[in-house]
Amino acid sequence: MNELTKIGKKRTILISISILLVSIHTIYFYHSVRPEIESKKLITQLIRFVLTVGLLIMVYKGKNWAKIISIVLFSLGLLGALIALGTLETPFINKVPLLVMIFVYSMAIYHFGFAKSFKEFFKYQNSETGIKETFQDSKQLMESEKFWKIIETTKSKSLGDYENQQSELEKELSKLTANEVLEFDNKFRTLRGEVYNWNFWAAAYIINGGCSDDCFSDFRGWLIGQGQLIYENAIKNIETLTELKETNDGDWEGLSYIATDVYEKKTGNDMPQGIQENFEITGEEWEEDENDLKKRFPKLYTKFGME
Template sequence: MVYKGKKWAKIVLIILLSLALLGALVSLGTLNSPLMNKIPLLIMVFVYSMAIYHFGFANSFKDFFIFQNAEITESHQDSKQLMEAEKFWKIIEITKSKSSRDYEKQQFELEKELQKLTVKEVLEFDNKFRALKGEIYNWNFWAAAYIINGGCSDDCFSDFRGWLIGQGKSIFERAIQDIETLSELNETNGGDWEGLSYIPTNVYEKKTGNDMPQGIQENFEIYGEEWDEDEKYLKNKYPKLWAKFGMK
């Protein structure tokens, strides 16, 4: 807690170290024994004294403590700043590469990558993620999720969009240009798409101990041409997707 910038923890630690130092000094003064037997007490006095100096008076630790508190203060501040696209997609590609197309492992890899960032950068990553999910809140993408999964609720579609972002920039942007390109996917994780969207929030809370700020609000106004759940309609409108997934 001291190294996380908690002032109360720093005070408690210095009090405990001071009591330990006092105890060592009293023992050193009252112990009637040869000098060799007092060496452990001398070491204790030295270690506790250096620790008290470090945590209470060292300029280097004061600067570090200020920095940690600045991070915590920053964590409470809202921001709608988006992470730069190149940086965002690089993180996604790293997690995809390291996970070897294992979606659960990709979530673990994303958590590791986000742990390397500042809390502000984690928020910016989440903002970008939400913005991209909102960008594909589109009837064509919902149809694709519906066909691939054999049905898709609101929550399922939200998870699908998060999963699709995790497939990387190339697949994502090609699908925006032509939704039928998703028929080229060979692995869709069996429709188990939940998880990736939650990682930024989890990392933020672990790093700060606070809830994720509101940040950018994901678009929830669906756009595009609404489709009919009728099998013949979907087959005609999305022939490639239906040929790959709809006949299962």
Template sequence: MDKAAFWKIIDASRRDAEDDPEEQLETLRERLSSLEPAEIVSFDRILSEYHGRADTWDLWGAAYIIGGGCSDDGFMDFRGWLISRGEKAYEAALADPESLVKVVKEHDGECQIEGYQYVASEVWEEKTGKTSDDFPSHDLPMRTGTSGTPWEESDLDERFPKLSKKFS
């Protein structure tokens, strides 16, 4: 699977769910279950890569403003939500988190989808009958933590004025 095929699956699952983030997780699960195990693993590798790329202080700050706070687990779920919105929204948010002002809809809530980053491995386990210990590992480089410049809560309004105006 290549990245274009990955984003096609993401986009199709979002359309099938009529943009409902929680429903999208279920439609994504259904779409993945129709793939061969190796394709599911490939999908998961790409998902993991995008999830890691979005581990930035700027996006965490945006998630904090949007959700009225954001724990480390919440930020993992936020990155899943961000990927679920598609390539255009994802890349725009990486370039400028303030672009999320135009992406977040009322039905998005705190913009967190719990378990999004595990959906492929869960489908793979169901399909193969194997356990998570058997799931193939990826060759992605080890992350050393959140990238970018850390922030203090008191700095967020100035750092992200558009998001602060909309969500405060």
């Protein structure tokens, strides 16, 4: 479950609780201003309350029909509250519950109908309620030919747009079994670990004008996304990266997380450990000094405007 999905889940729960509290207060207020409780009316209200609880549970579970009914009912409730607010001749303090109702119903309509976080949570819940594939803890790597074919396909379809490439990779991985997705991720992390090297960090540093640990991890994931030829040529000679026509302005985050998201949607479980990625950096360390970088990587230094 990604961060946006978690936000959608949290807000769905909070809005649902708010709606139920409004319903409880409405029932209480109705009977508190009357000399005695109207039993039939109370029973009707309690039945409606139970139905509302059930409807919100179905919305939480990702049922589209429940979402549509909820939006319609909350819209009608909002309209009724607005009419009451404008027509009731009563002190302002007595109108506060109506204002709260208007606010809660408005938030519910927006959240269920338009919020990106709810759409992500709704999509996640629908994937969760489907038939899940079995999974196994595997350290098997995807074959290189198959792996690079997937990468090249996503790069070709995205026409060089890195954000689109992430979407295309999600589509391609969704066609695989859960275990194949795990094998893809194992291969991806193996390749990323193989270039955990000072020369590659220097390249990322020069291209981006600085590069932290996280930035370097994202850079290596992005580099894999550029395809087999660019990746393998860079291993042979890091300065072949001067042939890159586009570096996405250093915005390299994203590709590394796609397999994990797809796996979770397919299985309803977190991605298992798989292989252990290499975190022992290799090569000769460089100094964060222009002269040292310029001397050791002259072509990269010239190409990416640090001279």
